[in-house]
Amino acid sequence: MFTHCSGTGVGGGTVLGLSKLLLNTTDPEEIQDLASQGLAKGTDLILEDVVSGPIGLLPTDTTAVNFGKMARSDISASREDLAAGIVNLVGETVARIATSVAVGFEVKDIIVVGRTPTFTALRKSLEAAALLTNFTPHFPPNAEYASALGAMLIAEKNPNS
Numbered sequence: 001m002f003t004h005c006s007g008t009g010v011g012g013g014t015v016l017g018l019s020k021l022l023l024n025t026t027d028p029e030e031i032q033d034l035a036s037q038g039l040a041k042g043t044d045l046i047l048e049d050v051v052s053g054p055i056g057l058l059p060t061d062t063t064a065v066n067f068g069k070m071a072r073s074d075i076s077a078s079r080e081d082l083a084a085g086i087v088n089l090v091g092e093t094v095a096r097i098a099t100s101v102a103v104g105f106e107v108k109d110i111i112v113v114g115r116t117p118t119f120t121a122l123r124k125s126l127e128a129a130a131l132l133t134n135f136t137p138h139f140p141p142n143a144e145y146a147s148a149l150g151a152m153l154i155a156e157k158n159p160n161s
Contacts (some may be wrong), residue, residue: 044069
């Protein structure tokens, strides 16, 4: 049996929206290509930058402040690093929400649906963040249709609603 525990509005659509604002593109393939050539370290501050070392189980290269380097007036980032930063922000946010909810439900497996798994770089970021806290993310095939399928199943059970 599966239980829908939570969800978030942060995902593939967020990547597209932020990419339009920062990269002037909403083309998923272009965003994917840019992100795969960039480094989130070009935009993000990591623990090593902020506290000079690890915190608890988090290693020194864990993100401390997404886009934190951009607040420094002397720092600029390439389009590739901006794309990687966007993807990292979204991937880590989704993973943190999912793992926090999973703790509450005492589960270790997280199923990710929606458009998020269709972005390879985003999927990798989410996987890395989830695995960092010993959770296993799963990305079922055709995950982008999960919400529509759920709505259809509910409609079949309750045809008058």
